[in-house]
Amino acid sequence: MSLPFVDVSPFLKKGTPPSPAKDTSAKSLFDACHDVGFFYLKGHGIPKETCDLVLDTVRNWMLTATDEEKATIARKDAGVGDGDGARGYQKIGENVTLGKSDFHEAIDLYATHPLAPPSPPYQPLHGPNLWPNHLFSDIFTSYIDQILLLGAALMRCMAVALSLPEDHFEPFINPSFWVCRAIGYPPLTPEAIKANPGGVGCGAHSDYGCWTFLLTDETRGALKVEGKDGEWIDANPVEGCYVVNVGDMLMQWTNGLFKSTVHQGNHPPTLDLLQRYDGLMLTYMGIVVHLGSNYRVSVPVFFEPSWEAKISPLEGCIVKTGGKALYGGATYGEYLLGKVASNFYTEKQ
Numbered sequence: 415m416s417l418p419f420v421d422v423s424p425f426l427k428k429g430t431p432p433s434p435a436k437d438t439s440a441k442s443l444f445d446a447c448h449d450v451g452f453f454y455l456k457g458h459g460i461p462k463e464t465c466d467l468v469l470d471t472v473r474n475w476m477l478t479a480t481d482e483e484k485a486t487i488a489r490k491d492a493g494v495g496d497g498d499g500a501r502g503y504q505k506i507g508e509n510v511t512l513g514k515s516d517f518h519e520a521i522d523l524y525a526t527h528p529l530a531p532p533s534p535p536y537q538p539l540h541g542p543n544l545w546p547n548h549l550f551s552d553i554f555t556s557y558i559d560q561i562l563l564l565g566a567a568l569m570r571c572m573a574v575a576l577s578l579p580e581d582h583f584e585p586f587i588n589p590s591f592w593v594c595r596a597i598g599y600p601p602l603t604p605e606a607i608k609a610n611p612g613g614v615g616c617g618a619h620s621d622y623g624c625w626t627f628l629l630t631d632e633t634r635g636a637l638k639v640e641g642k643d644g645e646w647i648d649a650n651p652v653e654g655c656y657v658v659n660v661g662d663m664l665m666q667w668t669n670g671l672f673k674s675t676v677h678q679g680n681h682p683p684t685l686d687l688l689q690r691y692d693g694l695m696l697t698y699m700g701i702v703v704h705l706g707s708n709y710r711v712s713v714p715v716f717f718e719p720s721w722e723a724k725i726s727p728l729e730g731c732i733v734k735t736g737g738k739a740l741y742g743g744a745t746y747g748e749y750l751l752g753k754v755a756s757n758f759y760t761e762k763q
């Protein structure tokens with residue numbers, strides 16, 4: 415089985431009248447979110463050059479910045495220096511899923527918190543983003559702005575799919591408390607597997623918010639999506655498309671009509687990419703890891719509700735799912751705080 419396709423192009427321009435093309439897109443979105451929770455998004459209008467620039471920016475920095483440079487933007491616990499417990503660079507193994515270290519390094523970025531103070535100490539998620547440099551920040555800020563427009567377009571498509579007015583979700587997503595991760599996956603060596611049995615590139619999880627727009631390089635065999643019968647479906651990259659998935663908030667909003675599907679990032683078994691980085695290496699738990707062969711880069715942008723948005727099951731969705739609300743309602747910011755707190759090894763663990 416492979417993932418379905420959804421064409422968002424009829425919804426890109428806000429304020430356009432209803433049309434058969436919109437109805438077709440909305441129907442395919444409904445089916446994809448209901449049946450799988452994952453799909454290829456086409457017709458998104460973001461140029462390939464923009465996507466390549468984002469991926470190259472991450473790859474270049476991850477593979478050329480020194481450990482000291484990486485440490486200057488390290489994620490720190492909330493209240494420690496400029497740390498807010500979430501933003502910044504995480505070295506390999508620092509991220510944890512289901513009690514196992516994930517075999518990746520990443521920079522985590524978030525929208526500005528509505529109550530962000532001007533200087534430290536910072537409460538969890540209240541700090542500023544820790545950027546590697548100005549160019550990185552300019553490229554990512556402009557890219558994320560484009561994804562936010564796309565996220566809003568997909569919310570309009572979702573509204574039509576649920577027979578709601580197109581602008582129904584607007585008050586809940588403005589401004590989106592977006593999240594972005596710039597992730598690098600070094601090859602998962604036999605030695606690394608031995609040092610961390612059961613650990614993978616990114617352990618099995620669901621995402622937290624509305625839509626994840628996943629941009630990756632062309633490495634295949636990495637992302638796996640849990641299918642209905644427990645089989646793992648390959649979500650290999652498709653040129654010109656985003657891999658998009660439903661997050662927990664959409665599942666709650668739709669009372670389970672849309673699925674927030676479990677997925678995991680295996681490390682690709684093949685050594686097929688990026689010969690140009692041959693010779694570069696880093697050390698993980700005393701193990702030398704060669705980066706040249708199949709270092710994978712992945713940049714998910716998570717399009718989320720606003721920090722204060724209250725998400726509870728929609729009446730129409732309750733009716734379609736047996737007449738009982740399955741979720742009690744959540745404030746997105748609080749939900750996110752709970753999730754982020756369990757994502758890292760901290761001194762307390």
Ligand SMILES: O=C(O)CCC(=O)C(=O)O
Pocket residue numbers: 595597616621628630636637677678679712714
């Ligand atoms: O790197 C990938 O392909 C998936 C990453 C992911 O699922 C996540 O960061 O939530």
Ligand SMILES: [Fe+2]
Pocket residue numbers: 619620621626677
């Ligand atoms: Fe994910």
